[in-house]
Amino acid sequence: MFKNKKRMVFLAPLSALSRRPRLYKIANFFYHNKQELEILHIGWERNKGERDEIDLNFDIEKRIILNGGGYGGIKVKLYYFIWIVKSFFACLKLKKTDIVWALGFESAFPALLASKIKKFNVIFDDADRFSMLFSFPKPIKYLIEFFEKFTSRNVQKHLIPGIERYDFSSEKFHILKNMPSKVEVEKAKKIYGSKVWPKADLIININGLLQQNRGLDIALELSNRLKEKSVHFLVAGRLACNEAELLIDNANVTYFGKVSNAEALASYFASDLVLTYFRPDSIINTLAESNKWGDAIKIGIGVIVNSEVKTANYLRENNACIYYPYNDINSLENEISKLLLNKINLDLLKENSKKLFGKFDYFEDQLKAIV
Known part of the structure; x- marks a missing residue:
């Protein structure tokens, strides 16, 4: 070609x-x-x-x-x-x-x-x-x-x-498909190994464009509700709404600023779950194709996604995610509290995500096959 x-x-x-x-x-x-x-x-x-x-x-x-x-x-x-x-x-x-x-x-x-x-x-x-x-x-x-x-x-x-x-x-x-690059994942492993990361019983990753319709209102509320529990949030990306500004001020949040692709991926190795919420007020949001799902699969962590997102069905079918309606913050908080009490279920969620690894090629391998 x-x-x-x-x-x-x-x-x-x-x-x-x-x-x-x-x-x-x-x-x-x-x-x-x-x-x-x-x-x-x-x-x-x-x-x-x-x-x-x-x-x-x-x-x-x-x-x-x-x-x-x-x-x-x-x-x-x-x-x-x-x-x-x-x-x-x-x-x-x-x-x-x-x-x-x-x-x-x-x-x-x-x-x-x-x-x-x-x-x-x-x-x-x-x-x-x-x-x-x-x-x-x-x-x-x-x-x-x-x-x-x-x-x-x-x-x-x-x-x-x-x-x-x-x-x-x-x-x-x-x-x-929006999968990570193998080269970037290898860089991320080295970055992860070179840093000291926050510790908690459960760590939630939030990265990318930090704007309100990407669940930053939910993330802020969740952070506020879980302040007394051993839950920590790793946040990276461009602050694009007031909720994002408030979120990074919380004591249970570590904000890395705007980072490279490899640095963002490195934070996945220190995480248990990645939050990918899309406000369901537009068709494109209910048909989102998040890069974060591919990142989670290739690194082996679970996904949090709102149930209105139809394109996440493969994650739900393979029990690789937590999913509730966008505004049902109570159920999401309760589910995370349950995972804190039963780490076996958290490990199972991550294992199910990792099992999807072989079903999808790395980004550059897909690209080679196409071009």
Whole structure:
């Protein structure tokens, strides 16, 4: 597929590839396995100063075509449509020999249109389905869904983390599950062994984008309720809501700040459970495909996930998780209290997670099979 190709162009509406675990792993894969390829990121710097690739240990070319907008609010919808237009014109400057790795429909659609003129190949990496991300008026939503199908069926490959989000078929679908990179897991083992970690009878991991609709309101309440018990929380990631700010001030919480992928994985070795709650007020949240599930499976810890998340069924079926409705904090607190009294059940939960290890390939092994 990549014979005689000279440049991998990541067209991604974010400030830095290393700020998105999926793209961080993909960029590393191509750099270390396809070293004849140069790497360019055409990006959107959401907040000033975020463009630096602090976690990549190699240089890439950076071309920012959109600035501002942040990560939420009504204004960001307008920015996405500006991104689509700017991406089209940016792609018109590319070469026939380029490969465009487009993150999301908002990148793949304009890249596909430009490719009809410039003749480069487009890979559609659909980590989140765009038509489900926002609440659009019905006519606009139907139009976006139509062009999502068109894009899927006309790109070279359409990579998806799971099939549950799609109500249409495409011969271009290839499943790329959100599993950790083996290289990063090996780094994590060394980091874990080099540090002293907090001790408690049960340790809960919370990492990633720490925002309210990712369960930070539940995490704060749980931390407050369990202050008198031997439960500790390991927290890492960008603080994106008031609840996250309050959480890290609690005595039963250790906050590591924003960390690399390997450092985040290292904290799993010191944990028993990872919290992955998604507020069920949108379709995309009930069809979440969390990177943390793959991390938990490969390292062998249990998962806490709210029962509304349909894509976590395989974890429930294999008894590898604790699951209750999002707002049922009482049942979640009681379950954790039971695990403190009966460590055998906690060990069984972790063992069930570890048994799933062989059912899923590491991220780079999946990627090799696809490309």
